[in-house]
Amino acid sequence: MCNKLLKKIINDEKSGGIVLIFCTIVSLIIANSAFREGYLHFWNISLAGLSLELWINDGLMAIFFLMIGLELKREVFIGEFSRPRNAILPVAAALGGMVVPVAFFLLFNLGLPTQSGLGIPMATDIAFALGVLSLLGKRVPVSLKVFLMALAVVDDLGAILVIAIFYTKDLMLLYLSIALGIFAFLIVLNRLKVYSLIPYFIGGAIMWYFMLLSGVHATISGVLLAMVIPFAGRTDGRSPSFVVMHKLHLPVTFIILPVFALANTAVTISSDWHTLFAEPISLGILSGLLLGKPIGIALACLIVVLAKFSKLPVGVNWYNMVGVGLLGGIGFTMSIFITLLAFDDQQVIDTSKIVILTSSLLAGILGYACLHLTLKKSK
Structure with missing residues (x-):
């Protein structure tokens, strides 16, 4: 069952990556056409006060974060992280792939107003990264796909922690206390082995509302909800956690993330757009994603393997790991998401989006080329 789910996820991500690219192109075309004003106004339409x-960014993305949390839980209980020796390598790779890109970013932005964007090059877009990897077909070892997925999940968890710690504004302790109180109540339900999903979804919705009011980004409630939905140690499709994760993949991959792309990539590209890449924020993002990611991931893996704490996945060589490191530079969804939290200046936001899209495209091309050459040689 677990292997079937893994194959389904990979297939979904491949198609989902194509849909994301399509939606991004459509959004960019409309944003640079005569329909720009109407398109931007549409996303600002008020609905129930928001x-x-x-x-989309606070509500639907909370569901995306719920799925990420459930994927992490699955890895901990029955996946790559259930065996400590196997977990060490992707966790170390993810940490290296977060710390080194931040260092590159700060190299150009430390002390500047844009240094608040340090979290932008940290995360890997699972949909795009797995989508590019799947284009290489059967030559890709399953162990490499599992490694990339585990790395990306930890990456996203790191980005979530950064959002919770560094991008919380105007904290309202009363509302935060209520949200955490609801979380504690859901923990009790979990301990009492309440397997019905209804009280968890109701509690999760209320927790989301008070988290929104608290100043902590509301999407964090999705991760907290994932922590309390019972896993029950079962893989036969009847575990509540397993059921929810299984049901969420299609809507998240083909509805939530594409809608997020449509709403957040509407950037007007000026005739002098190439000059934007000389700005500190641009250099920080470019170097973080294209250099920091592969260097951080490969270096962390090298240290762990040389120290004999773990070993490379079966059928994978060091050239392949560099290719995966390059794919880790595909930031897209989470990078854009953090950009929206880090800055208030619309010009800086638009510049960051353009650079993120460019960096992610280059990372995908370079990662594919590297793996295409190295996997062919390793046959």
């Missing part, structure tokens, strides 16, 4: 864009 703009449509806010409902």
Whole structure:
């Protein structure tokens, strides 16, 4: 069952990556056409007191974070992280792939107003990275796919922690206390082995509302909800956690992330767009994603393997690991998401989005080329 789910996820991500690319292109075309004003106004339409864009970024993305949390839980219970020796390598790779890109970013932005964007090059877009990897077909060892997925999940968890710690504004302790109180209540339900999903979803929705009011980004409630939904140690499709994760993959991959792309990649590209790449924020993002990611991932893996704490995945060589490191530079979804939290200046936001899209495209091309050459040689 677990292997079947893994194959389904990989297939979904391949198709989902194509849909994401399509939606991004459509959004960019409309944003640079005569329909620009109407398109931007659409995302600002008010619905129940919140703009449509806010409902997407704070509401729908909380569901995306719920799925990420459930994927991490699965890895801990029955996946790559269930055996400590196997978990060490992707966890170390993810940490290296977060710390080194931040160092590159700060090299150009330390002390500047843009240094608040240090979290932008940290995360890996699972959909795009697995999508590019799947283009290489059967030559890719399953162990390499599992490694990349585990790395990306930990990457996203790191980004989530950064969001919770560094991008919380105007903290309202009363509302945060209520949200955490609901979380504690859901923990009790978990301990009492309440397997019905209804109380968890109701509690999760209320927790999301008070988290939104608290100043802590509301999407964090998705991760907290994932922590309390019972896993029950079962893989036969009847575990509540397993069921929810299984049901979420299609809507998240083909609805939530594409809608997020449509709402957040509407960037007007000026005739002098190439000059943007000389700015500190641009150099920080470019170097972080294209250099920091592969260097951090490969270096962390090298240290762990040389120290004999772990070993490379079966059928994988060091050239392949460099290729995976390059794919780790595909930031896209999480990078754009953190950009929206890090800055208020619309010009800086638009510049960051353009650089993120460019960096992710280059990382995907370079990663594919590296793996295409090295996997062919390793046959």
